[in-house]
Amino acid sequence: MTAADVRGEGLDFLLREDGRLRGNVKAPVTLIEYSDFTCGFCQKWFQETWPRIQAKYVDTGKVRFSYRDFPRAFQGPGLDGALASRCAGEQNRYWAMHDELWGDRRLGAEDLQRHAKAIKLDLPAFSKCMREERHTDDIFRDRAEGTILGFRGTPGFVLVRTDSSEKDPPVVIPGAFPFDVFEEQIDRLLGEGAKGKR
Template identity: 30%
Template sequence: MSSPHSSPKTRPALIVAGVAVAAALLGLVSYTATKPADPSAAGSPSVAEVSADPASGVYPELEKYARRDASDGLALGRADAPVVLIEYADFKCGYCGKFARDTEPALIEKYVEDGTLRIEWRNFPIFGEESEAVARAAWAAGEQGRFWQFHKAAYAEGAKEKGFGEERLRALAAEAGVPDLARFTKDSGGAAARAAVRKDQEQGYALGASSTPSFLVNGRPIAGAQPLETFTEAIEAAAEKAGAGRAGTPR
């Protein structure tokens, strides 16, 4: 694949206490975030690699970033699911779109629907004003319970090539079934939307993410739109470690 999506913005000088090691690791491999790890590169650690050991590559202190808020409109799945996948992404990122179209639906069908997995979205706009605008719009759609429908429309094949200007965002909201478009427009430009996006963005930077998409699976960093198998292995290992394997988890 081609070169990664790197942010042009300056990172915060300070990293959240207790996550320095993971942040350094995530930052180290972010430049290869849009391609699978090269297995021939012996001795090169990668957050895309998943060990058979459920504890390997996991930073327990990063599990606290899972909000598990049942009212979170930008989350999918049970708040008490044993595994939480946090995604830091940008709607202008082509590889984020690839993950959304090719990988995420399979994870939802296999793990979210049976209660094993919760997916929590974090807006991580790194491509300028349109990235910021569509992030706020997605949050506003979530305020009316239509975030995931907006997410699907914004990541449809060819959608980002049409841009994310004001009229386009309104059209995407209509496509997503947002019921009150006047409220959507007001919310998108409001202080609450800006604060919510900034909060997600600062969290991603603090973790050392410098490209999109970046992920945490129960404290295990994964960089890039990796193959489906990378995510299934991480989710299965996290479920096993949580003592809630899919077969034995009460529903």
């Protein structure tokens, strides 16, 4: 899957629902992260900025969060981490693996087995999924989308109104910016910017 393949869809891919959404699926704003499990800046964002976004916007039903894979290399630990999270998703444990990997970014084969055991996966099924690399095409589709959006590294974020009839263009945030940057843009999309400053 290349950027050219995805480009023909316009920006509809931003609002696709593939089972990897956190929060209220009907939330008015969608936050999308393009990321790599080997990325130090991504881990910093997950540890410092994400908890504040989750508490203020996701847990309150205002924003839904979508994680998209953007492995920086076409093989190696970044791809392995992406595969591991999606294989965990086959057992309805995608977010458990996502959080596990950000807590400990060791991504060797034995490490991934340890992570799978920690979140109580069926280990033979997980190992089979990893061997078959059955999610590779979907991972590189995510990466192609990120490339269309102009991302060359990780993390990269997009904020968009969930209702596709809304005319606001997507807001691209190219990096691990602090919470205040996200807060300003989310509040604007929610129409709360003026209220929030009173």
